[in-house]
Amino acid sequence: MGSNDELKSEALLELMKQHLNTDAGKAIVEKIGLVYQINIAPQKIGFNEVIYTIDFKKGEVKKGAYEGGKADAIFSFKDEDFVKIALxxxxxxxxxxxxxxxxxxxxxxxxxxxxxxxPKPSKM
Incomplete structure (x- = not known):
């Protein structure tokens, strides 16, 4: 497996980005109001992690570490486990x-x- 294989999580986070612009997504942003940093490892937690920020204050999903200070919580997962939890x-x-x-x-x-x-993906 090459290191630039697409993570399954990336597709999910892309859906999340769109979801936060919907009415349902905006309701979640209002309810949570926190910033999460998500570290996703292809195989093993702590190695070759791809970092995302899910900002439930602004309703944004971005690749990269949170720049506005400190995230409220930082999660580390393996790609497949993140997908299982999200689904x-x-x-x-x-x-x-x-x-x-x-x-x-x-x-x-x-x-x-x-x-x-x-968001609940129609099919993955």
Missing amino acids: GKMNPQIAFMRGAMKIKGSLSAATKFTPDIF
């Missing part, structure tokens, strides 16, 4: 306990990171 196929609490999801920052902010914040 509701893996419970975030269980993922955390199994080490499939690592969290830095505010745990209370992290508890709002649930599959409900993601």
